[in-house]
Amino acid sequence: MIDRLGGLVRVGLVGLGVAGAGMAGGLAAERALVRRIKREPELPGEGPIGFEGVSERVVVADDGARLRVLEHGQGRPVVLLHGVTLAAEIWQHQLEEVAAAGFRVLAVDQRGHGSSGQGTERISIDRLAADLEEILAQLDLNDAVLIGHSMGGMVALRFLTGPAGSGPIGRRVGALGLVATTASPLRDRGIFGLDAVLNVSRPLAKPTSWVVSHLPGGSMPGSDVGLVFTRMAFGEHPSPSQVALTQQTVASVPARVTGALTVEILNFEAGAGVGSIDLPATVVVGSNDFFTPFQQAEALAGAIDGAELVVLDGCGHMVMLERHAQLSAIITELAGRSGVPKTVADSGA
Secondary structure, three states: OHHHHHHHHHHHHHHHHHHHHHHHHHHHHHHHHHHHHHHOOOOOOOOOOOOOOOEEEEEEOOOOOEEEEEEEOOOOEEEEEOOOOOOHHHHHHHHHHHHHOOOEEEEEOOOOOOOOOOOOOOOOHHHHHHHHHHHHHHOOOOOEEEEEEOHHHHHHHHHHHOOHHHOOOHHHEEEEEEEOOOOOOOOOOOOOOHHHHHHHHHHHHHHHHHHHOOOOOEOOOOOHHHHHHHHOOOOOOOOHHHHHHHHHHHHHOEHHHHHHHHHHHHOOOOOHHHHHOOOOEEEEEEOOOOOOOHHHHHHHHHHOOOOEEEEEOOOOOOHHHHOHHHHHHHHHHHHOOOOOOOOHHHHOO
16 A cells, blocks of 8 residues: 555656656746747837827717727828737838828727727627727718728628628728738638537637626736737747737737627628628738638638738738738728729718
8 A cells, every 4th residue: 555655656746747847848948939039130110110290089989988090191091900909009100101102091999909998888899890980980081991900800891791881881981901810710720620619619608708808907918928929920030129019019908808809709700791892802911820821811802802812921910010011012002093982972971
């Protein structure tokens, strides 16, 4: 009996030793990765550029939420919608570069992000699409080029495929850019048996959403762990300032907002209405995008008649930072396409 007990103790000690070595190795690997991230060169023009000439506006939604909008330039409006846990500042290069090309650029802090309030309604993709309606109407934007990144692309799709999209307010949008996004985050990934998993998990969405909507604190620690996680959103060789800016915006969003919207995103399905979108459209994806991979962008572009698919080699999920000049040129080209401008009189709104 004693020999048997001694054997169990030895097995336990060996197990603890292996676990401890694994933890130590993991911490060492994390520290090495953090050092490598911080040593990436800061290339000219890749750091923060400031917001000279950018003005700030506020749109008050019907439930009282104050929505912050950064604006720069004159001309055809280009509306930029960021993804979950990000903010208007993430579009800093487009605010400068697309405005310099002769367009009025508006970057939105989506509800619960940046300096925008949460309002009294439950935060959801549908609510963010309703906020977009408010912004288009209150700022009297017409023939707008709508650019959505990640969750922002889902908001754009929900708006365009919903009742508002086919009505007068929907006719205020004249072109669509979808950046690192998808019509269904969990589909088109080539995962065997995924439909069965979704059928089991979807009924859990509502109770899970309630739980995560009551989480305290921020979405991510401002530590090295947060830095390593943020680095996963990038492709090859991002500059340290790009990763730091992204980590900062993620950390500033309340966990309850991120939690509620993550459940919404995982259950998002744009549906067959995507095929009825009749706008000049461009879909952009990075070849190294871990979160919304090429297969999803390809399926999305294929669903929209005439949509152009642009793949940026080596780029990850944070296209507006990693390939800012290329993305600004893509947006500028989309915004400059000829067509009959839609006026408020035409739309009836």
